[in-house]
Amino acid sequence: MQTNSLEVHDLTVSYQHNPVLWNINFNVPAGKLTGIIGPNGAGKSTLLKAIMELTPVSGGYAKLFGKSLEKVRTRIAYVPQKDAVDWDFPATVLDVVQMGRYGNKSLFRKLSKKDEDIAVECLSKVEMLDYSDRHISELSGGQKQRVFIARALAQEADMYFMDEPFAGIDAASEKQIIDILLKMKEEGKSIFVVHHDLQSAIDYFDWIILINTRLIASGPISTTFTTENLKETYGGKLTLLSKLGQELKSKQFPIREEE
Amino acid sequence: MFDFWIIFTACLVAINSSVLGSFLVLKKMSMLGDALSHSVLPGIVIAFLITNEHTSILTTLFSAIIGLAAVFTMNVLSKKGGFQKDAAIGIMYTFLFSIGIILISSLAKNADIDIECVLFGDIGNVPFTKGLYIMGLEVPRQTFLLSIFTAANLIIVFFGLKGFSITSFDPLLASTIGISVVFWDYLLLGLTSLSTVFSFESVGAIMVISMLVIPAGFANLLTKRIKPFILIAMTFSVICSIIGYYLSFLINVNIVACISCVMGIILLATIFRKKNSTQSVN
């Protein structure tokens, strides 16, 4: 029986009472490489952040491997957008990858030999071992992303969330990263990628989630990546939802009744 | 011999400030550090007026807590109240500082507070303050307390290095691993608050900022890893403190201001020299 890796139930996320994500609901089976697709400002990053509890949720919830995030944290890895991080920070490539081995409980202890070995191994998986001692500000976009991937691999998670990993990187790095992701998928990992390019989406992913402030569709790529769905994702009218959102914002209205 | 205590005190202040300031700078909280140093003033004055003692554990804790409460209020004002974040900082700390000045001007006529002392500290007075006897040596009280704090501070930073680093570099990732960014930020600010209060008698309320940010700025130019960063900042601040101390006697100026200027000149020289060479940071 196939269990779901991710279940999102009626999730609504608001900013100042105006919903940026409305009633998102989908289930994804385990072991899929899923692309999250939609236009700019559609709420894709917000969706990831809401699932990772990095941003407050006004309604609904998410379950990872059937449980709440807190119970399965050690099995989940999150890769933020590249520009969410200060690349001038005094750290080498190896330092950053080793951060993947920090757990909440081990923060005060020194990293073990095993931790160090894992970090080195992950660096070689992304072919960045030669750069171990390089300062992170000296890296290209593609190299930075590979370091991030190595860090995520070092977390040895079962589910990975990646926010725009292919943005602003060279074609060679992109190919390399997708090969790594495919290998991870073969190992049974569940991977969710926020992606911006439709052309490559067909080649990369086997499950697709189309979002534009609300869910358009979620399903296997063969059946879901249709012209009609794409039209609605990229061209869909949102006037009704924005009017409703404006009302909610101006009256500071709650999305869920308390009591 | 009394020279030694002044230099030693200056070095302690330098070590504390440069270490904590390193993370403040890396977290882009430099001005928050400045705000903290101003915000502790009313707490210090009130505690002094109540206890009539310059420094004690009680006054220290009280003032430090007020400093933290100020930071907390700034956050609340901007998140819940809709105030622009930088504006909240600017208004809050000038407000607290003003309260401190008003208290001093009106109530401290009988007490032993003088505005220049408050602003710039009176490190030269350290050897003449009441002393304690430790292992046969007479140690000025202020310096003794400062030493204990410095030791505690360094231990906390040493053990907390990973926590401070990851919450500075990638707070999002830190949250997802289950690390509380809020905890580490408030720990840093709490230590800064305490450090400011402990250093108050020596360097006053306004000059702390130089000790916090200039060493970190210097380290930022020279290194690519966090441990050397902190060591360089500490060493730099100590060396400049010693140079600045002796220089201030030559020109007969405020010791702390002189130390800050020495730090500043070396920093600026380093920055402006770099543009002429095409080498990248090693």
Add this chain to the structure above:
Amino acid sequence: MNFWEQLIYFFSFTDANVSNVLIGTLLLGIASGMVGTLVVLSKKTLIIDAISHSMLPGICIGFMLSGVKNPVYLMLGGMSSATVAVYLIAEISQRSKIKVDAAIAITLSILFSFGVIMLNVVQNSGNPNQSGLNDFLFGKAASMLRKDLYMFGGLCLIIFICLPVFFRHFKISLFDPIFAQSIGIKKYFIQSIISFLIIVTAAAGVQTVGIILISAMIIAPASAALFWTNNFRLTMIYAGIVGAGCSIVGVFISFLLPEMPTGPWIVVMLASVSILSVLFSPSGLLVKQIQIRKNKKSILRENVLKTVYKLKEKIKGKKKGISTEEVSNYRPTAIRKVRSALKHLKRKGLVIKGGDYWTLTENGVQEAERIVRVHRLWELYLQKYMHLPSNYVHNSAESIEHIVTPEIEQALAEVMGKPELDPHNQKIPYGK
């Protein structure tokens, strides 16, 4: 003189000294409030601290070069060192890895320390004119002489000319920077003018509020004003008023208590106005709390109406009406709240009470049906257009039903082609 006599004396312009101070303070308050609008809107508030603190060395050098406490030299000196600060901040952040906020803090501390050294040098020189140089730290409006006022007026004049001349530039650059660039307004140019105005304002403000506190003088009025209006021009005007008002009150207090510096009192006033704005303005916390309470009440009332409607549907004429207890039991709610909701509904003519039983009036039926209709339309919309499974749609609709306006309701009905059944196969009542 008692308090009221002093108050009248202060504002009566009979004492030349006092009226100098009053006029100067008024001008400064208006000027800094208005310049502050530009600063707050361009989010450059941190730099003000650096600019004001870095005036100290210039003021001292101006004194050293001229030998006298001539306000013109002092101010020119101050403005020069402030300009050096602006330059340094830009250079430090561009040439090195040091970020802008750290560059500001570094520049501030270096130049201020340098200023303290200069201050010491001046004090050591024994020049008798140097007393009172300390007043630049916290302000001493009371010592403003006629000649100070002239220079002061000159600075304010520059500000009052620049603001209207560049008003449109500022407005466009602050609210639509991309458009501004497209029509040729250089971002660098605007930033330079704003920096220039800050320097001039700081130079003027140093007399009344002092170096250390001038940033509050510039930031606070505009920050408070933004809670009262969204309009750029009005923000400036309100900021000017707040700045002027707080300055005058602060100077007056300083007048009553001559041993106090003026700066701290003005800042206390400014901070108070800011806090009051956060709490009590139309976009403030109090109003938000009131709105939240209103929402809760109106949600409760509509739910009670719905309940009466639904229960009536169930009993189908077997009883005379619904009792208050039944309503409060249907959806567990405190009976006290239900009672007050029912009273309100009665006042609005939506329900009537017969003995112990409540029934709906015709208007009540219509309103209840409207709510049910909107609820079911929204459920259908969630199911069809948002792909929400039908077992989830109810929760969202329970909330949204209370906020859908007639306009939105019509759009919903149209988009779905006036459907008959909701996701649970219940009829959607169209009434009328």
